[in-house]
Amino acid sequence: MKRFLLIFVVFGLLAFGALSEGKFLRIAFDAADLKTLDPHLAAATMDRAVVDMIFNGLVRYKPGDISAPFEPDLAACWEVSADGLTWTFHLRTGVYFHPFPGYPDGYELTAEDVVYSLQKAADPGRSAYAGEYAGMTFVAVGKYTVQVKLQKPLPPSLFLPKFADYAGGFIVSKKALEVLGDEGFRTHPVGTGPFMFKEYSPLEKVVLVANPKYFRGSPKLDGVIVYYMPNLAAREAALETGSVDIIEGPPEQPWVEKMRKKPGVIVDTFGPGECAVLHLNMSKPPFNDIRVRKAVAYALDRDELRLTVGLDIAAPLCSPVPPLLPGGLTCEELGKLRYDVDREKALELLAEAGYPNGFSIEVVISERAEYLIPMQNIQAQLAEVGIDVKLKVVDHSSMHTLIRQDVNPIVLYVAWRPNADVFLTRFYHSDSIVVTGKKPDTNFSHLGGVDADGDGKIDSIDDLIEAARVELDPEKQISLWKEACRRILELVAAYPLYIKQFVYARSPKVDYGYELKSSLALYPPINELTDIKG
Amino acid sequence: MLGYVIRRILVSIPTLLVVLTVVFILVRVAPGDPARAILGDYASQEAVEALRRRMGLDKPLWQQYIEFLGGLFRGDLGRSLISGVPVAKQVSYVLPYTLELTFTGIVLGVLLGVPLGIYTALKRNRLPDYIGRTFSLLGLSFPTFYLGILLLLLFSVKLGLFPSMGGGRAGDPVDRLRHLFLPALTLGLIMTAYITRMSRSAMLNVLNEDYVRTARAKGLRETRVIFRHALKNALIPILSVVGVYSIVLIGGSIMVEIVFSRPGLGKLMVGAMMQRDYITLQSIMVIYSVLVVILNLITDLSYGLVDPRVKYE
Numbered sequence: 001m002k003r004f005l006l007i008f009v010v011f012g013l014l015a016f017g018a019l020s021e022g023k024f025l026r027i028a029f030d031a032a033d034l035k036t037l038d039p040h041l042a043a044a045t046m047d048r049a050v051v052d053m054i055f056n057g058l059v060r061y062k063p064g065d066i067s068a069p070f071e072p073d074l075a076a077c078w079e080v081s082a083d084g085l086t087w088t089f090h091l092r093t094g095v096y097f098h099p100f101p102g103y104p105d106g107y108e109l110t111a112e113d114v115v116y117s118l119q120k121a122a123d124p125g126r127s128a129y130a131g132e133y134a135g136m137t138f139v140a141v142g143k144y145t146v147q148v149k150l151q152k153p154l155p156p157s158l159f160l161p162k163f164a165d166y167a168g169g170f171i172v173s174k175k176a177l178e179v180l181g182d183e184g185f186r187t188h189p190v191g192t193g194p195f196m197f198k199e200y201s202p203l204e205k206v207v208l209v210a211n212p213k214y215f216r217g218s219p220k221l222d223g224v225i226v227y228y229m230p231n232l233a234a235r236e237a238a239l240e241t242g243s244v245d246i247i248e249g250p251p252e253q254p255w256v257e258k259m260r261k262k263p264g265v266i267v268d269t270f271g272p273g274e275c276a277v278l279h280l281n282m283s284k285p286p287f288n289d290i291r292v293r294k295a296v297a298y299a300l301d302r303d304e305l306r307l308t309v310g311l312d313i314a315a316p317l318c319s320p321v322p323p324l325l326p327g328g329l330t331c332e333e334l335g336k337l338r339y340d341v342d343r344e345k346a347l348e349l350l351a352e353a354g355y356p357n358g359f360s361i362e363v364v365i366s367e368r369a370e371y372l373i374p375m376q377n378i379q380a381q382l383a384e385v386g387i388d389v390k391l392k393v394v395d396h397s398s399m400h401t402l403i404r405q406d407v408n409p410i411v412l413y414v415a416w417r418p419n420a421d422v423f424l425t426r427f428y429h430s431d432s433i434v435v436t437g438k439k440p441d442t443n444f445s446h447l448g449g450v451d452a453d454g455d456g457k458i459d460s461i462d463d464l465i466e467a468a469r470v471e472l473d474p475e476k477q478i479s480l481w482k483e484a485c486r487r488i489l490e491l492v493a494a495y496p497l498y499i500k501q502f503v504y505a506r507s508p509k510v511d512y513g514y515e516l517k518s519s520l521a522l523y524p525p526i527n528e529l530t531d532i533k534g
Numbered sequence: 535m536l537g538y539v540i541r542r543i544l545v546s547i548p549t550l551l552v553v554l555t556v557v558f559i560l561v562r563v564a565p566g567d568p569a570r571a572i573l574g575d576y577a578s579q580e581a582v583e584a585l586r587r588r589m590g591l592d593k594p595l596w597q598q599y600i601e602f603l604g605g606l607f608r609g610d611l612g613r614s615l616i617s618g619v620p621v622a623k624q625v626s627y628v629l630p631y632t633l634e635l636t637f638t639g640i641v642l643g644v645l646l647g648v649p650l651g652i653y654t655a656l657k658r659n660r661l662p663d664y665i666g667r668t669f670s671l672l673g674l675s676f677p678t679f680y681l682g683i684l685l686l687l688l689f690s691v692k693l694g695l696f697p698s699m700g701g702g703r704a705g706d707p708v709d710r711l712r713h714l715f716l717p718a719l720t721l722g723l724i725m726t727a728y729i730t731r732m733s734r735s736a737m738l739n740v741l742n743e744d745y746v747r748t749a750r751a752k753g754l755r756e757t758r759v760i761f762r763h764a765l766k767n768a769l770i771p772i773l774s775v776v777g778v779y780s781i782v783l784i785g786g787s788i789m790v791e792i793v794f795s796r797p798g799l800g801k802l803m804v805g806a807m808m809q810r811d812y813i814t815l816q817s818i819m820v821i822y823s824v825l826v827v828i829l830n831l832i833t834d835l836s837y838g839l840v841d842p843r844v845k846y847e
Contacts, residue, residue, distance in 0.1 A: 028699075028795075031805075032792075032801050032802075032804055032805030032808065033617070033801070033802070033805045034617065035571075035572055035616050035617065035809065036572060036616070036617060036618075041572060041573065043572070043573055043574025043575075043576060043577065044574060124578075124580050124581050124584040125584045125585075125588060127581065128572075128573035128574065128576065128577035128578075128581045128585075129576075129577070129581075130578070130580070130581055130584075131578040131580060131581065167576075182618075183613075183618040183619075186617060186618050186619075187617060187618075187619060201627075201701075201797065202619070202624055202627050202628060202797060202802075203628060203797040203798070203801045203802055203805065204700055204701060204795070204796075204797045205700070227699065227700070227795065228795070229699060229795040230792055230795075230801075230804070230805075231792050231793050231795065233683045233686070233687075233793070234686065234698060234699055234792075234793055234794065234795050237686050237687065237690050237691045237698040237699075238698050238699045238795075240691050241690050241691055241694060241697075241698050243697060243698055243699055244699075394565070395566070395808070396808075397565070397566030397567070397570070397571055397808065397809070397810055398564065398565035398566045400566070400567070400570055400575060401565040401566050401567050401570065402565055404579075415575055415576070417576070439578065439579060439580065440579050441578060441579055442575070
């Protein structure tokens with residue numbers, strides 16, 4: 001009897017040993033571990049989320065709405081010289097970096113830190129975003145004043161995003177990097193944001209605590225715990241049991257519907273999302289023939305694809321630059337360049353191009369649902385016009401390597417880029433052609449390197465992209481970008497499919513503190529206004 | 535005995551070298567790039583190339599191999615390509631979690647499996663035997679991750695008794711035990727199935743032996759016949775199956791760590807694999823191989839404890 005009593009007591013202790021953690025918001029990401037918390041290297045969702053809470057930019061996107069005008073962040077105000085070559089940022093005073101070894105109270109942010117940070121962001125050996133800052137010099141002209149000098153003027157729409165709270169624009173602490181080194185900084189980041197790094201438990205979590213000296217005021221939360229949970233069932237269980245407050249969901253409609261039915265769960269889908277675009281390799285048969293590419297465009301039904309992926313997940317996209325960004329076009333604006341589904345016409349075009357019985361291609365595709373599910377639907381739709389697509393499913397990392405080796409006749413790519421210039425340059429400028437471009441990148445269609453329409457001349461939109469890049473009149477700039485989009489669609493270098501929204505589920509107790517429409521940080525941003533009610 | 539242990543360790547070195555070489559080649563043959571994995575698809579090729587150089591991935595394969603082996607001989611596992619943290623530090627942090635999980639799983643398996651095996655053998659072809667065999671068959675055919683999810687849904691989501699995630703706070707044994715219970719139970723139940731099956735068949739073999747019949751004829755109590763005469767002789771096959779399935783269990787712990795979001799070697803390995811973190815992956819394989827060698831050695835040495843005929847020379 002005594003033995004049973006002992007077992008009962010031990011079991012009870014194990015089962016009900018409660019945790020008391022203060023007012024901490026707990027968020028679980030689909031990841032085994034963090035990769036890096038150096039904001040200039042962070043690219044994965046779970047890393048971007050953490051650095052977003054720790055760092056600030058000189059300017060910032062409005063929380064929850066990236067389409068709104070930029071707001072002041074570490075810079076109280078800014079101006080540009082008459083010739084457009086010098087931008088001057090006036091920093092806020094009294095902004096403090098978080099404490100770190102040797103600096104138990106942190107220290108005040110000055111222009112010296114900003115210059116150091118921007119120089120780091122521009123260094124290809126220390127930043128993933130160095131290309132964004134090519135040709136720029138950064139000068140501290142006072143304790144709280146920084147100037148950025150350009151070789152060519154840039155319009156605000158292209159200049160300010162580089163200095164916003166995203167990617168290379170995050171401002172790091174010079175002294176912390178000197179103390180911790182680049183390696184140490186990756187797992188002990190020091191910034192000026194609403195939350196401070198406290199602890200990293202490998203493969204489990206990162207703990208952030210509120211920054212009481214935050215210049216916008218002390219956060220409502222005591223802190224944030226970021227968990228790394230690659231198993232979806234485990235994340236769901238954690239949300240249902242109240243072990244976490246927010247979880248990253250898969251971009252899958254059945255999951256969204258299942259979670260919406262659960263009591264005490266709210267599902268958020270928000271943008272800007274990632275653009276799913278089918279790039280057609282014009283350098284090789286059969287897609288070197290514009291009639292074949294048009295046949296593919298007419299064979300595909302966007303609505304069917306959106307239904308397959310899910311209407312909550314897939315928003316309409318008909319333009320290479322999404323309509324949310326200046327320079328993008330809505331489906332209505334595009335008219336016949338939407339290539340509304342017409343399989344009879346597709347069959348005629350194929351016959352005209354010498355493929356009356358269709359043809360067969362092999363396509364490498366990622367095992368991730370966000371790639372595989374739409375690609376399987378594309379496979380089924382193209383089979384309707386006799387195009388046999390054989391899928392070779394590989395892991396995600398392998399797909400990224402292989403498509404950059406130009407192995408695919410068609411490439412499904414799902415990505416977001418911060419503005420029209422980056423979208424057009426990285427995917428359609430001749431310098432970016434995979435393997436053979438001057439700076440090989442993600443131009444999978446080879447636009448700018450081949451005769452796309454069969455008139456014997458190389459077809460390119462390089463001139464439009466470059467002209468728009470230096471155009472200071474916003475209206476003219478937008479018009480050039482739109483023209484570039486139309487040209488891409490006329491040549492059928494790519495066929496935009498849909499915009500994939502981000503999916504998160506949360507407890508109704510979580511109040512973000514702002515209206516969530518879109519976030520470049522790839523998660524519902526947690527800031528000083530975020531709270532847990534009840 | 536010491537000579538035997540040293541000889542066994544020396545014999546395992548070539549095996550370890552072969553495993554390491556195969557792993558070294560395989561992780562690099564697979565397409566995928568750690569630099570791209572770190573920087574993401576937005577990074578320019580220039581930035582990716584710069585990072586590859588910094589990581590030393592532009593060096594010839596043979597040079598990377600020699601550096602890897604050289605590091606191992608010096609006891610240096612290198613630094614993670616992704617996080618930059620020394621792999622030894624990462625491993626020393628997660629290894630206790632994996633060891634406590636697998637060890638508890640093994641202990642649970644032995645504590646439940648051996649008595650259940652004996653009991654079903656004694657009740658051969660009767661209802662308890664059928665139930666035990668069905669349980670054993672289910673355990674053998676259940677994927678570890680599926681059993682883990684079922685236990686998680688029952689004990690965490692429905693009953694709210696145990697935490698569904700994490701490894702527990704360091705320095706808080708009660709919290710660690712709470713977090714260990716469900717993952718260890720998952721592994722323990724699988725292990726129980728294996729051990730029950732083997733214990734039953736080992737017991738059935740010895741129960742038919744003459745010395746058992748003689749013991750019973752002498753009028754000894756049944757418990758004495760079972761535990762003193764039968765079980766002692768059945769222990770050798772049971773021990774060998776415990777050894778073999780402990781190695782299988784280490785593999786099973788990978789999925790359990792993922793399902794219960796526990797830190798551990800398995801979770802570290804899966805993350806390293808997805809991100810092509812060659813250095814971490816190689817080092818984890820070293821650790822796993824060493825664990826397998828140690829477990830085999832312990833199994834072999836334990837034979838001597840239960841069978842006086844076994845001599846280590």
